[in-house]
Amino acid sequence: xxxxxxxxxxxxxxxxxxxxxxxxxxxxxxxxxxxxxxxxxxxxxxxxxxxxxxxxxxxxxxxxxxxxxxxxxxxxxxxxxxxxxxxxxxxxxxxxxxxxxxxxxxxxxxxxxxxxxxxxxxxxxxxxxxxxxxxxxxxxxxxxxxxxxxxxxxxxxxxxxxxxxxxxxxxxxxxxxxxxxxxxxxxxxxxxxxxxxxxxxxxxxxxxxxxxxxxxxxxxxxxxxxxxxxxxxxxxxxxxxxxxxxxxxxxxxxxxxxxxxxxxxxxxxxxxxxxxxxxxxxxxxxxxxxxxxxxxxxxxxxxxxxxxxxxxxxxxxxxxxxxxxxxxxxxxxxxxxxxxxxxxxxxxxxxxxxxxxxxxxxxxxxxxxxxxxxxxxxxxxxxxxxxxxxxxxxxxxxxxxxxx
Amino acid sequence: xxxxxxxxxxxxxxxxxxxxxxxxxxxxxxxxxxxxxxxxxxxxxxxxxxxxxxxxxxxxxxxxxxxxxxxxxxxxxxxxxxxxxxxxxxxxxxxxxxxxxxxxxxxxxxxxxxxxxxxxxxxxxxxxxxxxxxxxxxxxxxxxxxxxxxxxxxxxxxxxxxxxxxxxxxxxxxxxxxxxxxxxxxxxxxxxxxxxxxxxxxxxxxxxxxxxxxxxxxxxxxxxxxxxxxxxxxxxxxxxxxxxxxxxxxxxxxxxxxxxxxxxxxxxxxxxxxxxxxxxxxxxxxxxxxxxxxxxxxxxxxxxxxxxxxxxxxxxxxxxxxxxxxxxxxxxxxxxxxxxxxxxxxxxxxxxxxxxxxxxxxxxxxxxxxxxxxxxxxxxxxxxxxxxxxxxxxxxxxxxxxxx
Numbered sequence: 001x002x003x004x005x006x007x008x009x010x011x012x013x014x015x016x017x018x019x020x021x022x023x024x025x026x027x028x029x030x031x032x033x034x035x036x037x038x039x040x041x042x043x044x045x046x047x048x049x050x051x052x053x054x055x056x057x058x059x060x061x062x063x064x065x066x067x068x069x070x071x072x073x074x075x076x077x078x079x080x081x082x083x084x085x086x087x088x089x090x091x092x093x094x095x096x097x098x099x100x101x102x103x104x105x106x107x108x109x110x111x112x113x114x115x116x117x118x119x120x121x122x123x124x125x126x127x128x129x130x131x132x133x134x135x136x137x138x139x140x141x142x143x144x145x146x147x148x149x150x151x152x153x154x155x156x157x158x159x160x161x162x163x164x165x166x167x168x169x170x171x172x173x174x175x176x177x178x179x180x181x182x183x184x185x186x187x188x189x190x191x192x193x194x195x196x197x198x199x200x201x202x203x204x205x206x207x208x209x210x211x212x213x214x215x216x217x218x219x220x221x222x223x224x225x226x227x228x229x230x231x232x233x234x235x236x237x238x239x240x241x242x243x244x245x246x247x248x249x250x251x252x253x254x255x256x257x258x259x260x261x262x263x264x265x266x267x268x269x270x271x272x273x274x275x276x277x278x279x280x281x282x283x284x285x286x287x288x289x290x291x292x293x294x295x296x297x298x299x300x301x302x303x304x305x306x307x308x309x310x311x312x313x314x315x316x317x318x319x320x321x322x323x324x325x326x327x328x329x330x331x332x333x334x335x336x337x338x339x340x341x342x343x344x345x346x347x348x349x350x351x352x353x354x355x356x357x358x359x360x361x362x363x364x365x366x367x368x369x370x371x372x373x374x375x376x377x378x379x380x381x382x383x384x385x386x387x388x389x390x391x392x393x394x395x396x397x398x399x400x401x402x403x404x
Numbered sequence: 405x406x407x408x409x410x411x412x413x414x415x416x417x418x419x420x421x422x423x424x425x426x427x428x429x430x431x432x433x434x435x436x437x438x439x440x441x442x443x444x445x446x447x448x449x450x451x452x453x454x455x456x457x458x459x460x461x462x463x464x465x466x467x468x469x470x471x472x473x474x475x476x477x478x479x480x481x482x483x484x485x486x487x488x489x490x491x492x493x494x495x496x497x498x499x500x501x502x503x504x505x506x507x508x509x510x511x512x513x514x515x516x517x518x519x520x521x522x523x524x525x526x527x528x529x530x531x532x533x534x535x536x537x538x539x540x541x542x543x544x545x546x547x548x549x550x551x552x553x554x555x556x557x558x559x560x561x562x563x564x565x566x567x568x569x570x571x572x573x574x575x576x577x578x579x580x581x582x583x584x585x586x587x588x589x590x591x592x593x594x595x596x597x598x599x600x601x602x603x604x605x606x607x608x609x610x611x612x613x614x615x616x617x618x619x620x621x622x623x624x625x626x627x628x629x630x631x632x633x634x635x636x637x638x639x640x641x642x643x644x645x646x647x648x649x650x651x652x653x654x655x656x657x658x659x660x661x662x663x664x665x666x667x668x669x670x671x672x673x674x675x676x677x678x679x680x681x682x683x684x685x686x687x688x689x690x691x692x693x694x695x696x697x698x699x700x701x702x703x704x705x706x707x708x709x710x711x712x713x714x715x716x717x718x719x720x721x722x723x724x725x726x727x728x729x730x731x732x733x734x735x736x737x738x739x740x741x742x743x744x745x746x747x748x749x750x751x752x753x754x755x756x757x758x759x760x761x762x763x764x765x766x767x768x769x770x771x772x773x774x775x776x777x778x779x780x781x782x783x784x785x786x787x788x789x790x791x792x793x794x795x796x797x798x799x800x801x802x803x804x805x806x807x808x
Contacts, residue, residue, distance in 0.1 A: 133547045133550070136540070136547035143539070147533040184536075
């Protein structure tokens with residue numbers, strides 16, 4: 001009799017947590033296959049640092065093989081092209097893979113809301129490759145400005161679209177990085193312009209107003225201009241057009257535009273035909289896709305409603321990892337012939353938004369934090385994610401210890 | 405009575421050597437002004453390292469103020485725009501400066517021999533700014549290649565125009581840098597192509613054939629393709645066209661073209677109306693410009709014929725520094741009322757051509773060197789240049805000590 005096969009797609013927070021828990025709970029009853037397009041996992045929540053150039057991208061990633069038990073998990077480095085749920089198989093660039101149980105943990109993609117030119121001209125903070133592309137793009141603009149005869153001031157203008165979590169964290173890193181770049185390329189810091197454009201009427205919507213005020217003041221002190229309640233109408237080769245009011249637009253010339261205003265699930269969710277909202281599937285309480293007994297969806301491709309406020313939970317690493325734990329237990333139960341699956345309930349411990357290496361704001365266990373105590377807590381959270389997946393040895397290798 | 409004023413233009417090897425010697429020989433008899441467009445001196449002969457990214461550009465430069473005696477020398481950070489020898493004055497971006505004695509040490513500029521597109525599309529290894537522009541351009545091509553969906557292989561093709569001293573030294577550094585870049589951006593090294601195009605029928609013309617053979621074999625082992633006896637016809641946005649024979653051309657697609665095939669003197673030499681060959685003035689034996697009793701020209705703007713072979717001496721740091729010493733003594737003599745000036749005779753101690761940090765070829769005091777002994781001697785020469793201008797303390801700060 002063939003052993004049942006569990007296939008996990010994606011080695012982000014959700015997928016890797018599922019696999020590292022499954023490999024402890026399954027011993028020989030099932031085959032486990034992990035499929036990921038890179039041979040490394042990266043800390044999505046640290047990519048803003050690699051993008052700004054304040055942390056090397058190799059600090060942000062680690063080998064998948066260093067955290068999986070290779071006697072129990074078969075790792076395939078390949079790209080998923082399609083999911084055929086009616087045939088219980090996954091199509092990859094290297095061929096088809098059949099499954100008995102499937103975990104979709106394919107993560108998020110940038111959501112550009114149909115704004116013209118963003119896909120072509122804006123960078124996004126979504127992967128190791130895109131992060132180092134932004135870092136090198138910034139360096140190259142500064143090096144070119146320093147060298148060119150006729151100085152184009154827009155080379156030193158950086159537009160960040162979105163004042164949500166990612167946008168604000170990236171701005172915090174930029175605030176620290178710009179003085180270094182100016183020093184590196186002999187450039188007068190007053191020539192540099194950082195503009196954050198946000199369509200919503202506030203920065204960090206949903207965050208405590210006192211903390212938001214602190215964050216805004218700190219970022220403005222680092223040179224960030226905020227254009228709040230201002231939608232981007234179009235991105236071009238030369239910068240962006242923003243709406244001043246219903247009739248007028250204004251051009252901001254900028255050689256660097258980073259779009260950080262929203263994410264959607266993986267396009268493979270849509271391609272596979274799941275009912276979805278922006279490529280996210282509203283999963284059952286046990287994390288299965290509606291109508292599919294053997295397909296689990298965790299992380300940014302899943303959608304869960306927070307009934308207290310009747311809005312979706314945000315796509316966070318915290319929730320993806322908690323889902324991974326429950327998903328692993330539920331699959332292990334099914335493999336062992338049980339049918340009583342566990343209900344997933346998010347346990348929100350808090351949120352910390354970094355404002356650079358040395359500063360942050362946060363709400364942790366209901367307590368407001370700002371400044372160095374929040375920055376400390378952010379590093380604790382980052383180290384905890386490493387610990388949950390790779391244990392103490394991974395924390396030693398990749399952890400953040402520059403606490404003071 | 406007004407003191408005579410000595411104005412030195414340029415703080416390269418020739419100008420800075422002149423000033424540091426003058427400040428020892430003149431004590432109150434004359435005013436000394438040094439004009440340079442940057443507040444730093446850079447080691448032109450090390451720029452190939454900063455360009456390839458094997459050495460940080462800050463290691464290649466030092467503050468001018470750290471080597472001049474500020475009680476004797478007034479330093480002006482400004483750009484020379486014109487020299488009016490009939491009025492004994494220099495026009496700078498910040499106003500006019502009158503002189504009684506002038507030293508022109510304005511260095512070299514790239515010579516493109518009228519080849520179409522080179523000025524617009526090729527980089528040149530001529531300054532701190534241009535060096536870090538090349539370094540960042542290379543990094544950016546690799547980062548972009550790694551990130552882009554449709555890979556453009558020409559991003560990883562680097563054309564070096566010229567197999568003279570600068571071209572070969574840059575190729576040696578590239579050979580060491582490319583594996584690092586491939587590692588940094590997760591790129592298969594076999595995708596990278598380095599092509600050296602040289603119109604002359606050999607590399608390093610004038611060098612000992614045995615040493616040239618060694619250099620070529622070492623560079624080929626590092627992945628360099630040589631296209632010798634092959635002129636570049638045109639540079640474009642996409643790469644270069646080379647002449648295969650009198651009728652045929654071949655395109656080499658390359659995102660990076662570095663022109664390292666020749667230099668000329670400063671355009672200010674031509675603008676000022678001196679008789680010149682490629683902006684170099686054939687100076688008198690005492691280093692004065694013909695017909696000008698109070699204008700000395702040293703370094704790459706001067707031209708001297710090596711009568712043994714009836715060809716000009718190459719524009720080297722070694723000769724520029726030796727000229728600076730004689731120039732300082734001759735000006736000091738004039739200031740003190742003497743009219744019997746010293747004749748400049750180059751004292752060629754040898755030449756070492758680097759093939760990367762760990763390898764080189766050279767002829768030193770008539771002895772052939774290759775490999776680590778030549779690489780050692782290269783570092784000794786580099787340190788000696790620092791010592792001559794800034795003494796032991798500059799060698800400690802900026803010297804090259806990784807000998808083994």
